[in-house]
Amino acid sequence: MFWARQLHKMGLLGMNQRNAGYVMPHNPRRLYPLVDDKLKTKKLAQDAGIAVPELYGTIEIEHDIPKLASIVEKYEDFVIKPSQGSGGNGIVVVVGKRGDKYIKASGDMITTEALAHHCSNILNGLYSLGGSADKAMIEYRVKFDPLFEHVSYRGVPDIRTIIFRGVPVAAMVRLPTRASDGKANLHQGAVGAGIDLRTGKTIRAVCKERVITQHPDTGMDIAGLQIPHWDNLLELSAHCYDLAGLGYMGVDVVLDAERGPLVLELNARPGLSIQIANGMGLLKRLNKIDCMADVPKSAEARARLGKELFGSSPEIAVAS
Amino acid sequence: MSKLHVRLLALILTVIGVWMVSYKVLELGLPLTPADETEVWSVEARLEFITRPGAVKLDFPILNDPPGFIVIDEDFISNNYGLATEMEKGNRLARWAVRRASGKQTLYYRAVLYQDPEANKDAGKSPPKFPEKPDYPEPYKSAVTSLLAQVRSESADIQSFTQQLLTRLNAVEPEENAAVLRDGLQSPEQIVANMVDILAGARIPARVVYGLRLKDGMRHGRLEPWLQVHDEKRWLTFNPFTSATGLPPDVVLWRYGTGPIAEIKGARSVNVEFSVARNLRELVDISRQRAKLVGSRIMDFSLYSLPIQAQNVYRVLLMIPLGAIVVVFMRTFVGIKTFGTFMPILIALAFRETEWLWGMLMFILIVALGLGLRFYLEQLKLLLVPRLSAVLIIVVLLMAGISVIGNQLGLELGLSVALFPMVILAMTIERMSLVWEESGPREALTRGVGSLVVASLGYAVMSSKTLAYQVFVFPELLLIMLAITLLAGRYTGYRLLEYWRFRALAQEQISQDKAVGTGS
Numbered sequence: 013m014f015w016a017r018q019l020h021k022m023g024l025l026g027m028n029q030r031n032a033g034y035v036m037p038h039n040p041r042r043l044y045p046l047v048d049d050k051l052k053t054k055k056l057a058q059d060a061g062i063a064v065p066e067l068y069g070t071i072e073i074e075h076d077i078p079k080l081a082s083i084v085e086k087y088e089d090f091v092i093k094p095s096q097g098s099g100g101n102g103i104v105v106v107v108g109k110r111g112d113k114y115i116k117a118s119g120d121m122i123t124t125e126a127l128a129h130h131c132s133n134i135l136n137g138l139y140s141l142g143g144s145a146d147k148a149m150i151e152y153r154v155k156f157d158p159l160f161e162h163v164s165y166r167g168v169p170d171i172r173t174i175i176f177r178g179v180p181v182a183a184m185v186r187l188p189t190r191a192s193d194g195k196a197n198l199h200q201g202a203v204g205a206g207i208d209l210r211t212g213k214t215i216r217a218v219c220k221e222r223v224i225t226q227h228p229d230t231g232m233d234i235a236g237l238q239i240p241h242w243d244n245l246l247e248l249s250a251h252c253y254d255l256a257g258l259g260y261m262g263v264d265v266v267l268d269a270e271r272g273p274l275v276l277e278l279n280a281r282p283g284l285s286i287q288i289a290n291g292m293g294l295l296k297r298l299n300k301i302d303c304m305a306d307v308p309k310s311a312e313a314r315a316r317l318g319k320e321l322f323g324s325s326p327e328i329a330v331a332s
Numbered sequence: 333m334s335k336l337h338v339r340l341l342a343l344i345l346t347v348i349g350v351w352m353v354s355y356k357v358l359e360l361g362l363p364l365t366p367a368d369e370t371e372v373w374s375v376e377a378r379l380e381f382i383t384r385p386g387a388v389k390l391d392f393p394i395l396n397d398p399p400g401f402i403v404i405d406e407d408f409i410s411n412n413y414g415l416a417t418e419m420e421k422g423n424r425l426a427r428w429a430v431r432r433a434s435g436k437q438t439l440y441y442r443a444v445l446y447q448d449p450e451a452n453k454d455a456g457k458s459p460p461k462f463p464e465k466p467d468y469p470e471p472y473k474s475a476v477t478s479l480l481a482q483v484r485s486e487s488a489d490i491q492s493f494t495q496q497l498l499t500r501l502n503a504v505e506p507e508e509n510a511a512v513l514r515d516g517l518q519s520p521e522q523i524v525a526n527m528v529d530i531l532a533g534a535r536i537p538a539r540v541v542y543g544l545r546l547k548d549g550m551r552h553g554r555l556e557p558w559l560q561v562h563d564e565k566r567w568l569t570f571n572p573f574t575s576a577t578g579l580p581p582d583v584v585l586w587r588y589g590t591g592p593i594a595e596i597k598g599a600r601s602v603n604v605e606f607s608v609a610r611n612l613r614e615l616v617d618i619s620r621q622r623a624k625l626v627g628s629r630i631m632d633f634s635l636y637s638l639p640i641q642a643q644n645v646y647r648v649l650l651m652i653p654l655g656a657i658v659v660v661f662m663r664t665f666v667g668i669k670t671f672g673t674f675m676p677i678l679i680a681l682a683f684r685e686t687e688w689l690w691g692m693l694m695f696i697l698i699v700a701l702g703l704g705l706r707f708y709l710e711q712l713k714l715l716l717v718p719r720l721s722a723v724l725i726i727v728v729l730l731m732a733g734i735s736v737i738g739n740q741l742g743l744e745l746g747l748s749v750a751l752f753p754m755v756i757l758a759m760t761i762e763r764m765s766l767v768w769e770e771s772g773p774r775e776a777l778t779r780g781v782g783s784l785v786v787a788s789l790g791y792a793v794m795s796s797k798t799l800a801y802q803v804f805v806f807p808e809l810l811l812i813m814l815a816i817t818l819l820a821g822r823y824t825g826y827r828l829l830e831y832w833r834f835r836a837l838a839q840e841q842i843s844q845d846k847a848v849g850t851g852s
Contacts, residue, residue, distance in 0.1 A: 016831050018838035028664060029824035098770065136715055193772075200772045223836055284830075288837055
């Protein structure tokens with residue numbers, strides 16, 4: 013354990029401290045339903061003018077299932093997902109229509125009846141945590157920014173930002189791999205790449221808690237990628253603080269080729285791996301924000317504050 | 333502020349706990365560690381019956397200087413019944429009576445026994461009369477006559493005669509005569525009474541006696557029948573089913589003769605159950621007397637004042653906080669992931685009955701089989717509650733299957749699988765399959781192994797005799813445990829496994845520091 017003292021020195025945030033020092037004091041329990049239910053989050057976000065994948069419709073009771081066809085009638089492609097699902101289960105992505113059948117992302121055909129049955133399963137709580145009754149959301153299918161095409165294996169790359177008291181403190185992009193089965197979950201072997209808050213460029217990447225430079229499946233370099241719409245994305249993430257009121261949270265954003273950054277979901281207990289992805293401990297950054305009496309009111313100012321405090325200094329960026 | 337609050341609370345709890353323990357140790361002289369040499373047995377007979385309204389009279393045989401034991405203490409819980417003890421046909425009877433009673437009635441007889449092989453050796457020394465040869469009906473008459481003739485020719489004295497007879501009667505495939513005599517007998521009482529009857533054919537005095545096997549923690553025990561034969565000098569005891577001679581040292585003779593154990597007027601039947609516990613009652617008695625002298629009533633409120641049946645329950649219950657401490661330690665300080673917070677403790681409790689290795693094997697077997705079937709259920713897309721119930725039913729089936737197969741293979745431990753908490757097993761299988769689906773097999777196996785590691789540690793702690801004794805005699809230790817968990821609840825340091833998880837970061841930092849060091 014010769015490295016034990018190093019972890020203290022670099023201000024690494026541990027699980028106990030995250031829970032006792034940040035999650036419990038800053039995230040009141042009564043706010044959890046707002047982030048656990050994606051439908052509620054989405055409605056709050058829409059009201060606050062935060063960009064989210066557009067909601068085409070919801071199915072809340074069995075009786076509404078026949079309406080599915082009329083909801084998706086106007087759209088060529090869409091996504092059906094459970095509003096309280098976890099781990100990406102129960103999501104059906106439809107990329108097109110042929111006759112009265114739909115084409116799934118995998119290329120398979122699916123009939124309207126099968127889609128209706130899937131909705132029924134969602135309502136019955138097949139995919140929700142704890143199996144409680146759930147709702148089905150039908151929403152816009154995100155067209156991923158081509159930037160990530162070469163550094164992800166299928167699946168949905170997303171950008172996770174930790175927001176403390178409304179200020180972004182760290183960010184990483186999560187890239188699915190073959191090992192993670194197309195899921196952007198670092199636990200299962202997805203790649204996490206830390207992002208420089210000032211420039212929006214990836215710094216370095218980790219996979220399975222090891223530092224890597226190339227994507228394990230595609231072999232492309234991961235460091236130095238410029239995340240498009242970075243300023244916009246950071247401000248969007250900071251803005252999410254206003255809608256849920258969670259003091260310590262993770263915001264997951266996806267990049268759409270046409271509509272730019274869209275907020276996918278909020279997380280009241282963001283994981284600790286972001287520290288490995290960025291090669292730094294969170295504590296020092298969190299302490300800086302904790303010491304402030306006030307944080308700026310506007311999301312834009314908070315995003316700027318995060319960049320100034322935690323981004324690389326411009327000289328270094330020039331030098332490299 | 334809140335951290336200070338927690339610390340103060342923990343401090344107060346610890347002070348109270350330590351004060352109470354030291355008072356009990358220093359003032360009342362309760363030993364801190366279990367003392368083996370002063371082991372005593374507490375025996376309790378619980379008589380339960382439902383009366384019709386009206387008078388009740390109940391006769392119950394009680395201990396009468398049993399060979400090999402000294403009765404240190406004896407008491408009755410009689411409620412509003414009148415109580416008298418008297419001798420009748422070699423038994424000492426407790427005679428309870430009440431003029432008016434109705435509904436469910438419970439009476440207790442308790443005794444504290446001290447094991448002493450030399451005690452009451454001469455019990456029942458007076459020689460009995462030789463029994464008259466009974467007039468057996470046919471076909472028994474000829475069967476008895478020829479069986480006794482055979483046995484007589486192959487034996488030298490009464491002891492070997494009896495042994496021969498028992499061996500023949502107990503043979504797995506008995507010869508014709510023995511089979512006739514054995515036919516139709518079911519209860520152990522009938523079988524032993526029949527042996528007495530056959531021995532009477534050889535004019536050998538024999539009788540049925542009932543003994544209680546002393547087994548620590550026994551709760552719903554019953555008396556077992558034994559066969560005694562008089563060899564003109566003393567009574568010899570035989571195990572009627574194995575033909576072994578002599579009364580084992582852990583069996584205490586309770587009564588002589590056949591018939592229902594308790595005779596009652598005013599109720600249909602009496603349910604008699606025996607509880608046994610090994611403890612240090614004697615030492616506590618001394619302490620209790622001293623407590624009376626000092627004027628302290630603390631011992632009146634100790635767990636020893638409870639009925640033995642309840643004491644045995646608390647012996648188990650008080651181990652659970654110890655297990656909880658293990659879980660807190662392993663999760664908060666070490667960072668091992670488990671399925672369900674307290675699942676490992678319940679598994680560890682089951683290990684206490686099954687033994688560790690066997691318990692581990694059976695747990696792994698059931699969970700692995702259950703998980704396989706659960707993956708099949710996954711395909712059927714069942715709703716939550718029916719799915720959980722299906723898993724529960726599968727678990728019960730698996731347990732029954734393991735018991736039956738284990739029994740066929742002659743593995744007695746296979747039967748102990750029934751002690752596993754099946755609801756917990758079902759939930760473990762369900763959770764494990766969910767984690768398997770959502771986070772991959774590696775995570776699921778990591779947590780499974782974590783659960784077993786915590787359960788094993790919990791078992792190690794909970795099976796410690798010293799700790800079990802200490803929490804039972806000093807339940808105020810729970811206050812100290814509470815203080816520890818409160819403090820752990822505010823621990824914000826790293827978990828041990830986080831050092832491993834973030835090792836790459838730390839090594840990087842070290843090499844960076846070195847680079848800076850050489851640069852400047």
